[in-house]
Each structure stands twice: as C-alpha cells, then as structure tokens.
Amino acid sequence: MSDPLFLLGKRHNGPFDRLSRDVLGNVEAVRNAYAQHSRARWVALDSEALVLLASAVRAHDRWHRLLLLERATTARRELLHALFRVVVAPDDGVRLLAADELAEVMSDERADDLFIGGVVDYDDKALLLYRGNLDRLVIPLPWFEPRPKAARPDFAAFAVTDFGQTIQFGEYEAAADAILYEFDPEARRRMKMREIKQDTSFGGALRRLRLSRGLSRSDFQPLAAKTIARIERGEVEEPHGDTLTAIAKRLGVRPDKIKSY
C-alpha cells in the first residue's frame, strides 16, 4: 500500500480530483498533515499550491515526496528540494504520463510497482524513473540493449506508457515489471509471491537469471553447458566455491544473491 496522498491547490475538475476527498487549502491544514505523517505523497496542482507549501513546511527530516503538475522556477524548485525528499517536476527532459493516467496510477494500490515518468541522462548513460509512490529508480541505459532482430532503443523518444507498465524508446518497449524484477529486490519478492508456481530451487533461480541476461548454457565456459543444465535441473548439489563464483561473475550478481531471482 502506498503512502497517504495530499492534494494542494485549487480544484480544476480534473483527473486528480478523485485522488483525495479534500484539497488542502490553508497553511494550518498543510502544516498539520505534514506533521502527522512521517511518509506522504503530495501533489501540487498549481503554482498557488507552491506558495502554500513554502509558507507551511519548514522541516526536511521525513519521507515526504512532492509531484508538481506545473513548471516551477529554478529558485522555487531549489526551495522545494530543501523541503522534500523527492521533487518530481515537469522540467526540461522529464516526461510524465498524461494527467488521467497519472492520477489513476497514483491512486492504484500497486502504485509502487508502476512508473509515472522519468528522464534520460545521456552524459551518465542512465535512466531515472519515477514510481507511483514518487520514489526513484536508476537504470543504466546499457541494460536496454537491443536483442537480435529487434529495434534499437531510441532514447530520445523516451516515454512511459500503458498506465506506467511500459517504458518506450521509440519502437522498443521494456516491461516495467522486468525493470523492477531486476533492480528492486522488494518488488522482486512481491512478484515472486504472486506467481502461481514457483521453482524456489537454486537451479530455478539460475535459469531465470540466465535467461533474463540473454545467456545460453554454453556462455559459462570453462563450465560445460551440460553442467549448467544439471545444476538448473537440480541433479547435482548447489554449486559452491570457484564454480559458484564463476557462475555469479558471468551473471553479474553477487553469489549470495542468485537465489533471490
């Protein structure tokens, strides 16, 4: 379940109206809400809301996160960054879902596992994604490597689509759950709990991880493909020592993390 959500600003009869019964409209209400919750999400509907926030909020010792629906000046953004743990704003390069999808994702009980937007950092070859709980996740761009016979990701055409369930780079698409499975251990645990049948063995985890890396069994030399197959089928004891280290190195994970996949 995501953290509580507070709306600030004037009602616009827009999609965000359904998110919260009351829109906080004065300094006292904002101050009380901020004080009563150690973690919360805030949505500023307009620039007046920012004036209200700047007047009411003083501390920065909690997990409060803010989504702005309108652009803010640099000075105002800096101020908000001083008051909130995370500030998501429609600034240069930041792409957000359309307002109706944005509102639906943030009100969804699975908001933590859906994305609302993000920004591509070309210099550092990374994608910063914002989740429905307004937390952030950083994905290295090389992770979106093109598959054989597949379109190359066009990072300039970045968008979040399908109500936060798909990351799009032109004709290339990546599933949000594939990203979360790889980069968020908590989300991975939630997903595994939802599965109907789950092979919880080391071999099952090795197979899932190997396929998610696009590797064949012959990619683990000097270990033979037949050895990898026998480990995956549980026909031999869990590997340890040099064998485990070699497998983990090829998969790019720590040896003790393989079973979490």
Added chain:
Amino acid sequence: MAFSLPLAPPLPAQGWKVKIRDRERNEPPHVTILHRTRAWRFDLRSGGFLDQEPDPKDVPGEVLAEIGKHKELLRQKWDEMYPENPIESKEEGDE
C-alpha cells in the same frame, strides 16, 4: 520491435492490449495482457496464467479467444524475439 496483437473491436476501445515487449521477464515464454494499471502474464507453453494476482477471472473470454486464435503467431513472435528461450526446442546441455 515490440509486438502488439491487433485485437477485435470493442476490446481496444475498452483498453485491452496483448503484447510481447522487447524486454520482458522472460521465463517462461508468455504474452502480457494489459488493461489500464493491471497486467496478466499468459504462458505460451501451457496456455495458463502465470500469476495468481490480478485474478485471471477478470480477463474477458474474448481476450483469451483472441490469444487462442493467434497462438501460433504469438509463439512465432516470441521465438523471434527471445531465441535463447524458445517455446519448444531443447537447449544446449539438455539430454
């Protein structure tokens, strides 16, 4: 390039989509049925759902009928996109 199965009306207007994206959780082979904020993984090998949640009963029979009608096309698309995890053929190391 991601593959999106063209669905018969009125399913697209109702927000239903069936996709194989370029980067999926790819074991076992599956298509993803998308509807607004929810998604179901449907196994291309067994013809069953891979997850208990969301409830598979919430997927209309018409969507499943479309998948069944185009099953061979979907299996072919999967194999093209994920040759290291094919639907039927044995992998290296299998005996």
